[in-house]
Amino acid sequence: MRKTMMYVFMVMAFMLLAMPVYAQGGTAGGNWGIPIAAGIGMGIASGLCGLGQGRATASAAEAMARNPGARPGIQFVLILGLALIESLALYTLVIIFMKVG
Amino acid sequence: MSTPEIVPSPEAEAFYANAYQRIVRLMIILPFVITPLLWVRFNRHVAFGFIAGCLIAVFNFYWLKRSVSFLADRVTSTGRKQSATGVVMGFLLRYFLIAAGAYGIFKSSAASVYGLFAGLFLPVGAILIEAVYETYGALRRGF
Numbered sequence: 001m002r003k004t005m006m007y008v009f010m011v012m013a014f015m016l017l018a019m020p021v022y023a024q025g026g027t028a029g030g031n032w033g034i035p036i037a038a039g040i041g042m043g044i045a046s047g048l049c050g051l052g053q054g055r056a057t058a059s060a061a062e063a064m065a066r067n068p069g070a071r072p073g074i075q076f077v078l079i080l081g082l083a084l085i086e087s088l089a090l091y092t093l094v095i096i097f098m099k100v101g
Numbered sequence: 102m103s104t105p106e107i108v109p110s111p112e113a114e115a116f117y118a119n120a121y122q123r124i125v126r127l128m129i130i131l132p133f134v135i136t137p138l139l140w141v142r143f144n145r146h147v148a149f150g151f152i153a154g155c156l157i158a159v160f161n162f163y164w165l166k167r168s169v170s171f172l173a174d175r176v177t178s179t180g181r182k183q184s185a186t187g188v189v190m191g192f193l194l195r196y197f198l199i200a201a202g203a204y205g206i207f208k209s210s211a212a213s214v215y216g217l218f219a220g221l222f223l224p225v226g227a228i229l230i231e232a233v234y235e236t237y238g239a240l241r242r243g244f
Contacts, residue, residue, distance in 0.1 A: 057172070061172065061176045064173055064176045064177055065176050065177070068177040068179070071173055071177055071179075074173075075169055075170065075173050076120060076121055078169055079121070079165060079166055079169050080228055082165055082169070083162060083165060083224045083225070083228060084225065084228065086161075086165075087222060087224070087225045090218070090221055090222065093218075094218050097214070097218070
């Protein structure tokens, strides 16, 4: 019974996915990949920027804990680093906006 | 065998200590220089979008600095005690305000969006100018 229900739900899911197949197609139909690529690109850029910021912050925190006397320099470099990493995600957003918008 | 101790020169220390203040000053001066140029070259929508982007960027940079200072205080166990909730809420509020500002600009005019994006890069421009200035200073001091 459980297996039958699984098949039923799988077929229903497949039918839901297949619905757009019956829709009338557009005339151009050549640029459908741009929004998908934009979404994936923005996701990758944001994720990698997040990883970079985390790594920079972790290294700076470790350095400050080891050598508190060097705090002003490390803090300043960390602020600059975080601002520049954030700007990388912004570059991606601008490129995506220009391609999609 | 002991490694020689590296002692930075007081002149260089003072130079880097003032770097943050110079970046903030540049972030205040640059919009006053660029906005009239954008108004003349493009139109007022782009100029207003640029101003909005600059305001968002300055606010963003200020909160970034506050969050980093808070982190440094915690790591080095110095400075005055701040509430962690307040800093986290401020950090979240920063994103909310940026999203609200960007949404308002998106809805108002398509042309101003380009100005907004240009304004968001204000800290990058200020940091680049500061980098050029620091390179010049380092060359003048002879490293």
